[in-house]
Amino acid sequence: MSLPAPPRLEFAFAVRIRLRPALYMGKSPLGHERAAVYLEDGEFEGPGIRGRVLSGSGGDWAVVRPDGVLDFDARYVLQTDDGVSIYMQNRGYRWGSEEVMARMRRREPVDPSEYYMRASPKFEVQSGPYDWLMRYVFVGVADKTPEGNVIRYFKVL
Structure with missing residues (x-):
């Protein structure tokens, strides 16, 4: 049996979001810390x-796991x-050294080469010109900025 061809990626769009400062709730008896980070605003284009x-x-x-990985x-x-609303759920992970993660919590600039941040979104949208969002798997490559995130999404073909 031959192996399938590896998937190809096609750029779909990029999102820039601005976030309010995180509210960390302290470590729970489950061993992790929960954070609430509310959206300010943003834009997207592709x-x-x-x-x-x-x-x-x-x-x-987000959950900050005991191993330091942020599970968002x-x-x-x-x-x-043109006025169409799209619901987006974005799951993923961010991790780096303790020092790098602390700098990000303080909203300091950090070079993307110093950490890993990837996302896997799902969408809900009415039938029409954007329902292709509900037919593909996407992967997002993210950069953490002092104001929020910039995430570039790619369709998996």
Whole structure:
């Protein structure tokens, strides 16, 4: 039996989000720390799609695991320039050295080569010009900025 060809990636769009400062809730008896990070606003753009991230439409309820890995689960609403609302759930991981993670918590600039941050989104949208978002698997490559995140999403073909 031959192996399947490896998947190809095609750029879909990039999102820039601005986040409010994180609220860390302390370590729970489960051994992790929960953080609430609420969305301020943002914008997105790619071939055939662009718009804004609706202010106050969601946030991230991340878990900081005992091994230091940030396990995020962000949910928010995108709105295209032609008025279509898109629900987005974004799951993924961010990790780096303790020093790098501490700098990010303080909202200091950190070079993307110093940490790993990847995402796997899912979308819900009405039938129409953007329902292709519900037909593909996507992977996101993210950069942490002092204001929030910039995530470039790629369709897995």
